Amino acid sequence: MKKHLIVGAALLAVLGAGTAQAEAPAQAQACVACHGANGVSGNPEWPNLAGQHETYLAQQITAFRSGARDNALMAPFVQNLSDADIQVLAAWYAKQELATAANGDAGLVERGEQLAGACSACHGFAGKPVADEWPILAGQHATYLQNQLLAYKKGERVHPLMQAAVAKLPEKEFGALAAYFSQLQR
Numbered sequence: 001m002k003k004h005l006i007v008g009a010a011l012l013a014v015l016g017a018g019t020a021q022a023e024a025p026a027q028a029q030a031c032v033a034c035h036g037a038n039g040v041s042g043n044p045e046w047p048n049l050a051g052q053h054e055t056y057l058a059q060q061i062t063a064f065r066s067g068a069r070d071n072a073l074m075a076p077f078v079q080n081l082s083d084a085d086i087q088v089l090a091a092w093y094a095k096q097e098l099a100t101a102a103n104g105d106a107g108l109v110e111r112g113e114q115l116a117g118a119c120s121a122c123h124g125f126a127g128k129p130v131a132d133e134w135p136i137l138a139g140q141h142a143t144y145l146q147n148q149l150l151a152y153k154k155g156e157r158v159h160p161l162m163q164a165a166v167a168k169l170p171e172k173e174f175g176a177l178a179a180y181f182s183q184l185q186r
């Protein structure tokens, strides 16, 4: 029995040493303050990055760097990243695990579910799209999701597919959609 424990501990040590990938890359030091040590942010206005699609993450970081996606908080931290840095960051965050955020208004979840059919073609039936370029909404902070819908509606964040998706959707429904997606399992 004891021997098994020792072997087990030795194996864990070896596995631990082998999974350097599990440790945050140096480039992520600058992100911890807002996106958390493992891509799970403590502030519902700041997105969780853990478990998000790799291609989507790389595209968004690149968009912040060029200014195509404009945000005063993010810009200074991505300005000096190389393309290779961006790949490293996107790959690492995509591998981190996320529990659901579920911080939306619980009373709105049912309404959100009724509306979510309009989103499933791209964001999937469980908030998880198949295409790696499309963001996973499941488990994302509700406040962040709602803010992004508003940004698309106002034209502050621009993407033709999302502009079309929110064009006919009244702003008062954004909270329900955000609450629904935030409580789905990523």
Ligand code: HEC
Pocket (backbone or CB within 6 Å): 027, 028, 030, 031, 032, 033, 034, 035, 045, 046, 047, 049, 052, 057, 060, 061, 070, 071, 073, 074, 077, 078, 089, 135, 147
């Ligand atoms: C000072 C706080 C802060 C720091 C530091 C920061 N971010 Fe952000 N990040 C934000 C905020 C706020 C947003 C949401 C911006 C918006 O509303 O468009 C965001 C958005 C993002 C997004 C978009 C997520 C999505 O779902 O679209 C990515 C990717 C991202 N950050 C990566 C990073 C990386 C990588 C770093 C480190 C190099 C970093 N951030 C550093 C605050 C920060």
Ligand code: HEC
Pocket (backbone or CB within 6 Å): 047, 115, 116, 118, 119, 120, 121, 122, 123, 133, 134, 135, 136, 137, 140, 145, 146, 148, 149, 157, 158, 159, 161, 162, 165, 166, 169, 177
């Ligand atoms: C035709 C495809 C399509 C449909 C339908 C669609 N979306 Fe999107 N959605 C996208 C794409 C593509 C992006 C990434 C756009 C970008 O780069 O800014 C996106 C981004 C988002 C984001 C930002 C996520 C983040 O992490 O920053 C939210 C929130 C969102 N969609 C919610 C919805 C909701 C709610 C619906 C239904 C009412 C919906 N979308 C319908 C394609 C779609």
